Amino acid sequence: MNVVLPDGKQLELPQGATARDAAQAIGPGLAKAAIGAIVDGDLYDLLKPLPEGASGAKIKILTEKDPEYQPLFRHTLAHVMAQAVRELYAERGFKPEDVKLAIGPVIENGFYYDIDAPTPLREEDLPLIEERMRRIVADDLPLQRFVLPREEALKRFEGVDPYKTELIRDLPEGEEISFYKQGDERYGFTDLCRGPHVPSTGRIPPHFKLTSLAGAYWRGDSSRPMLQRIYGIAFRTKEELEHYLWQQEEAKKRDHRKLGAELDLFTISEEVGKGLPLWLPKGAFIRRQLEQYMYEKELEHGYDHVITPHIANSKLYYTSGHLPYYKDDMYAPIEIEGEEYYLKPMNCPHHHMIYKARLKSYRDLPLRLAEFGTVYRFELSGTLSGLARVRGFTQNDAHIYCSKSQVKDEFIRVIQLFDEVYKDFGISDYWFRLSLPDFENNPAKFGEPGPHWDEAIAAIRAALEETGAQYVEGIGEATFYGPKLDVQLRTVLGKEESIATNQLDFISGTRFSLEFTNEKGERETPVIIHRAIMGSFDRFFAFYLEHTAGNFPLWLSPVQAVIVPIADRHLGYAQQIAAQMRQNKLRVEIDDRSERMNAKIRDAELQKIPLILVVGDKEAESGTVNLRERHAKEQRTLPVGELIAQMHKRVQERK
């Protein structure tokens, strides 16, 4: 067969040749330096034969200088770790096969392996495992790849490792079943593996570290065994590893739970209940600002605001179809006068009843009902986290009732509203995820495919295309009543998170017998768009707090400025300008503690107050303030009136 090198040269190779053979054919120097290859865009190792019929394939030999080879050593490290764990247990008197192995893939910055060990792994085992790993790397065990027929492959694992057995059984017929072996039977490790790997363990850069031990269900299914997952990170260079660790440290400083405590924004009290946050005055102020902002935005965009109670009769949720399917995710019912009431887990049914309260004409549509609706959901205790995952939260909720022909335009308006709002908050790195139904694997949830699904999906796709929004698609995450459009972003810790969600609903209209009279005088059922721009105020606030590291812009800062009098004799002047600023609706505090100015400035900086106003003799005489901006060393002096005008301008511009 023929392969094409990056410089366009053709290379003739025998059938079954590997990338190693290709490198050798090019030259002995390259053969020595080679560590992997890119073949038609796919990462290959030196051990696996190039794809059959690869004639004309473009091949690029990788050396340690090419960052693309990173997954190779991360993958091999997972194997090295598995070997190390087996060695550790062998030392503790177990047989190697007592340590059962599930999967060990490459992930974003490293790798993990899911392990079923005879005794639980403990955190203190990690350094022991890491030490053995370093030795295996130093011993430079060569890797080999071999293929077995399905029967023989199964024979290796049957009755020994149920996980590998299941993996092989689930491989599609005709799929090649390959193994990678490092070292030998006496000192080494063999694993069922698709590859690719580095050619020997000595080629793994020593810049790795085991980071954590965690539980993980076999195949992510909570009804199956809980395995132990060891996470590791690995990089090509020491600098990359150190940079990553530094980044993680920095990110931890921005954790909204930490900042929430440091800046007196919110607290969670065990006595109130877990997942039920308490907003302290400063946090509550910002939350109110967010609500006020959204309230005005929604007015501009043609929404009507409604208010509904926090609980509802169980009948409402039978009508909606949420009971009994979501009963386990709701707070237990309250029995009153022989009837059951639930804390509301969502606002839609209440809004549907508002729609229904008066007869509707096509002239009323689209009808956009919005509410900052507080809902309660019984989330699993292990998932709760600060304000980002709670059991009681307030949604920036709205339901848009419209005709089928209006769906696309309404979705466009929703997407545009996202753009507008997120831009105002300086959030630019977000994308949409269109979640589609999975009829094949979950017919109970999604029912039958049909034109309503097709039309709904087509309308959302059209809206996304027309607005040019960035989006990805995912199968199986739709709701039972329609496709879902989530808004995704990345937290400071690099994790992808859904910040908001929108759903198209062609079922509730029927379930609740919602109607409108169309142009022809006929009764028609509206389609409903569930939309939440900020998602929940709680989670949005958590994200935004991390995004800004607590450096809120002036319009959102609970305290916009702190006045620092240099000595007590300047207190009168400080009070005078504070009064003047407050009359102009500015939020200002005076630091009148018996502290040195340096201490006051330091504390104001730590509290991330946007403006520090130092006043001393010079300022009092001239009616000015000395302004020091947050995190800026330089200062300027300006008249109080001008300061007020500048602050107003910034508040206006939301800067």
Added chain:
RNA sequence: GCCGGUGUAGCUCAGCGGUAGAGCACUCGAUUCGUAAUCGAGCGGUCGUCGGUUCAAAUCCGACCACCGGCUCCA
């Protein structure tokens, strides 16, 4: 909910079988100072909870609770 880890003063942490400690914060006093921590004194803890072992438990053991890292879930 499940797996692993952690719970000592409001916060950050030391102490890890023999009478509970430090810094910061707070209160009081002194200081009145020009751009990131002035000095001194005082207040403050049934060491997460309950039970066990021991002459003696913050310290060892068990159960529970909360939190952290994951898994799972997210209408």
